[in-house]
Amino acid sequence: MMLDLAVVLLTVLGGLGIFLLGMKHLSEGLQTVGGEWLRRFMGHATTHKLSGVGTGVLSTLIAQSSAIITAMVVGFVSSGMMTLEQAINMIIGANIGTTGTVWIFAFAPTPGTIGLVCLAIGGLLYFFVRKEPFHDIGLAILGLGLVLMGLYFMGKGIATIRGNESIKSLFACFSVSNFLGVALVALAATILSAMIHSAATIAIAMILAAHGLISYETAIAALFGANIGTTTTAWLAAIGGTADAKRTALAHTLSNVAGSIVFLPLVLPVLVPFGKWLFPGWNAITETAQGPMLYGIMAPIAITDTVFAILRGIITYPFTGPFARLLVRIIPGHGEEKPHLSALNMRAKQSPVMACEQALKEVRFMAESGLDLLEHIRKVLSGTATKQDEEHIFHREDVLDNVQKEITEFIGKIMVARLPLEVADRARMILRLSDEFESVSDEAPSILKAVRRLRADGQKISDASSMAILSVHDRVSAFAEKASASLFGKGPALSAEAAHSESRDLHQFIRNIRKGQLGRIGPDDPTSPVRVLVELDILNAFERLRSYYLNIAQTLAGGKKTAAR
Numbered sequence: 266m267m268l269d270l271a272v273v274l275l276t277v278l279g280g281l282g283i284f285l286l287g288m289k290h291l292s293e294g295l296q297t298v299g300g301e302w303l304r305r306f307m308g309h310a311t312t313h314k315l316s317g318v319g320t321g322v323l324s325t326l327i328a329q330s331s332a333i334i335t336a337m338v339v340g341f342v343s344s345g346m347m348t349l350e351q352a353i354n355m356i357i358g359a360n361i362g363t364t365g366t367v368w369i370f371a372f373a374p375t376p377g378t379i380g381l382v383c384l385a386i387g388g389l390l391y392f393f394v395r396k397e398p399f400h401d402i403g404l405a406i407l408g409l410g411l412v413l414m415g416l417y418f419m420g421k422g423i424a425t426i427r428g429n430e431s432i433k434s435l436f437a438c439f440s441v442s443n444f445l446g447v448a449l450v451a452l453a454a455t456i457l458s459a460m461i462h463s464a465a466t467i468a469i470a471m472i473l474a475a476h477g478l479i480s481y482e483t484a485i486a487a488l489f490g491a492n493i494g495t496t497t498t499a500w501l502a503a504i505g506g507t508a509d510a511k512r513t514a515l516a517h518t519l520s521n522v523a524g525s526i527v528f529l530p531l532v533l534p535v536l537v538p539f540g541k542w543l544f545p546g547w548n549a550i551t552e553t554a555q556g557p558m559l560y561g562i563m564a565p566i567a568i569t570d571t572v573f574a575i576l577r578g579i580i581t582y583p584f585t586g587p588f589a590r591l592l593v594r595i596i597p598g599h600g601e602e603k604p605h606l607s608a609l610n611m612r613a614k615q616s617p618v619m620a621c622e623q624a625l626k627e628v629r630f631m632a633e634s635g636l637d638l639l640e641h642i643r644k645v646l647s648g649t650a651t652k653q654d655e656e657h658i659f660h661r662e663d664v665l666d667n668v669q670k671e672i673t674e675f676i677g678k679i680m681v682a683r684l685p686l687e688v689a690d691r692a693r694m695i696l697r698l699s700d701e702f703e704s705v706s707d708e709a710p711s712i713l714k715a716v717r718r719l720r721a722d723g724q725k726i727s728d729a730s731s732m733a734i735l736s737v738h739d740r741v742s743a744f745a746e747k748a749s750a751s752l753f754g755k756g757p758a759l760s761a762e763a764a765h766s767e768s769r770d771l772h773q774f775i776r777n778i779r780k781g782q783l784g785r786i787g788p789d790d791p792t793s794p795v796r797v798l799v800e801l802d803i804l805n806a807f808e809r810l811r812s813y814y815l816n817i818a819q820t821l822a823g824g825k826k827t828a829a830r
Contacts, residue, residue, distance in 0.1 A: 276422030284415025294405025321358020331363035377417035383410030454490025463495035524577030540565030631702035764818035
């Protein structure tokens, strides 16, 4: 008897493991196929409240995981790409879209056969077709096949024990004849879905109901708990994030908990009768290889889950504004610093597309800082800089050193996994850009230190030299703005050819200015050699800045990995 139960337990747990692996591959494959499009599509959620909900629905249907979409939403909010109110609209849609997974379970009456077909097709595409899109589609189909095979094995294990009286009496404890019973089942499902996966919890409930081990009412109560347990993913994504990221996670939890509290009392008197009325053949017995089963019970469970998600959205949608203000009161956070990218590592593997977008947001910050440093250096060269301006230069260099380090660690986390070609190229581009912008930040303090050396000797840049150096500064700054303009959406990327041509002209201009500086050394001015050498150091710094921005322009234009200096 114990041996039989051990075999059954292994079959069910093995099926659960296959199911979870399948959900992972299905989601990864779908994200990879439409990842870049999905990222842009989710960005449209900012246009209108209703479009935010619709975007959440469609994005979750595409990714086949509300957990992934919720983590992406937290990332958008954390990086400032989406407001808290827009995030709440997206979460409403994600809760509705995730019910699509339940419909897959409901209309897969022979999961073993269909699963094998999916594994065969997906395996051929994934292992034998070299082209990237087919490769990724194969991964998604393989994932779907594993999901169905997981359902098959879980069902096979449960079918073996359903005739056992001890097992029946155990499941009989999950009675939902009253409100307290409904609440206890929902609590158990909450804990289970927090530990594994909400889709897995719902799948287990549906299989148990189909085999007659739990009632239709018990399965519906489990849906309520699964919808609360799934919110733990948002909290994992919010760890180390901004206050808005934590507010987004709290919004997901509170909206799902509030919906369950409001509608839990309606499970027995309203939702269960509604499902039975909509599908009058729900209790029809179907003979299968695993014995008689209540396959008809799957559809009413799925429709109840969908209706429940829609009802939760209806009670939240009109109050997203006040809800967002309430969340700000619960989790205050004023004047907080930019989040450290290393704190986002936990969610990086969930969505490489979103991880790259987060890192690119920080690269934009580095690009803005580079232009800001050039403005402050102009003040230094023109003699109008204050002590605060000079301290700002050193402080910003330290900040950018840290940001570049964290971007490298962050991108390194996602590059250890299998990535689609487009995402891998994007990750490498981000690494290259962060390195170049960090180099840009190093030159500003070097120019300031050169000016301070002259001050220490009681000298300053001569008026004639100042005009020449400022002209170089202004041309380098103009080139820097053109090279990084596409990062801010200010036009298309500067072509590699145009960047190289402008950089060559700038290089020649700096050479001519440098020759002129050497001619300023004269016998009538004994201090001129020291002053001119310092001025040449400044010009050399601008020459290096020119080469860094050339590399940046060519990287953004898709140029060679090692740009010409």
